[in-house]
Structures are given as C-alpha cells and as structure tokens.
Amino acid sequence: MLPTDLTVAAVVERHDSFLIVEKRVSGRFVLSQPSAHVEASESPEQAIVRGALEETGYEISVGDLLGIYLWIHPQTRRQYLRVAYAATFIAESLNHVADEHIKRVHWLSLGDIRQRANELVSPIVQRCVEDYLVGKRESSQLLNELLPIQQNIVQVMANACLV
Numbered sequence: 767m768l769p770t771d772l773t774v775a776a777v778v779e780r781h782d783s784f785l786i787v788e789k790r791v792s793g794r795f796v797l798s799q800p801s802a803h804v805e806a807s808e809s810p811e812q813a814i815v816r817g818a819l820e821e822t823g824y825e826i827s828v829g830d831l832l833g834i835y836l837w838i839h840p841q842t843r844r845q846y847l848r849v850a851y852a853a854t855f856i857a858e859s860l861n862h863v864a865d866e867h868i869k870r871v872h873w874l875s876l877g878d879i880r881q882r883a884n885e886l887v888s889p890i891v892q893r894c895v896e897d898y899l900v901g902k903r904e905s906s907q908l909l910n911e912l913l914p915i916q917q918n919i920v921q922v923m924a925n926a927c928l929v
Contacts, residue, residue, distance in 0.1 A: 823862025
C-alpha cells in the first residue's frame with residue numbers, strides 16, 4: 767500500500783468566511799483547514815479540537831461529520847486521507863502560543879479559497895468547504911464502526927470520496 771497521510775480537519779464558518787491556517791508543510795507554506803493527526807488516546811473529534819487550538823488559538827466545538835476524503839498526489843502518488851467535520855467557533859484563547867509551523871491564521875470566503883487554489887495543501891480543502899455549504903453531512907455511524915481509524919485505514923479509505 768502507498769504511504770497515507772491521515773488527518774482530521776474542521777470546517778469552521780463565521781460571517782461567511784472560513785477558518786484557514788497558513789502553515790509550513792514539506793518546506794513550503796500552504797493553506798489548510800485546522801487539522802491534526804489522531805493520537806493513540808484520542809477520538810477524531812478530540813484530535814481536531816486539540817489541533818484547532820494548537821494551530822489557531824481558537825476553541826471550537828465539533829459538529830457533524832462532513833465526510834471522508836481521499837486525494838492522491840499526481841506526481842508522488844502519496845495518498846492524503848482527511849476526515850472532515852463541521853465545527854463552530856467558540857472563543858479565542860488568550861494564552862495561545864503559536865505552533866512553530868504556523869505563519870498566519872485567515873478567515874477566507876469560498877471565493878478567496880478558489881482564487882488561492884494553487885496555495886492549498888490539497889484540493890480537499892476547497893472540496894470540504896463546498897460540501898459544507900451545500901449541506902453535505904454523513905452519519906457518525908460511518909466512522910464509529912471504523913474506530914480506531916489509525917488501525918482501520920484500509921476500511922476508512924474504502925469509505926472515502928475521491929477528490
């Protein structure tokens with residue numbers, strides 16, 4: 767099986783804009799939703815709450831599962847698997863120390879995201895926002911049956927939407 771990068775991410779909307787993180791990945795700055803890798807003791811929802819706080823300094827509340835997305839990089843063939851959730855902005859943490867890989871936090875409209883498509887970590891970022899806006903949601907049962915997701919990666923990928 768090809769290498770797979772598994773992350774969980776949050777689509778956070780506020781005032782018709784979406785929370786986007788500009789961060790260093792593989793030596794270059796890219797745009798992405800707040801995201802995290804799931805640690806052994808975490809649920810996907812706990813991981814994304816932690817990841818959003820670490821990357822943005824914002825506290826969020828995780829809502830519905832948007833979907834599971836798979837993108838395969840055309841040159842490297844590396845697989846990017848993202849479990850995305852709708853989330854709600856709660857507050858900004860006053861004690862936040864920015865992660866060293868984070869350059870800046872943005873609130874971007876869908877139009878802004880589309881205009882900056884070449885800066886996205888992957889096309890999954892835009893697809894998640896578009897799916898969120900049309901009201902796409904998945905049953906939490908889809909993922910609950912595949913926990914822990916790190917140990918069931920093949921089954922998670924089988925349920926992914928190819929981007």
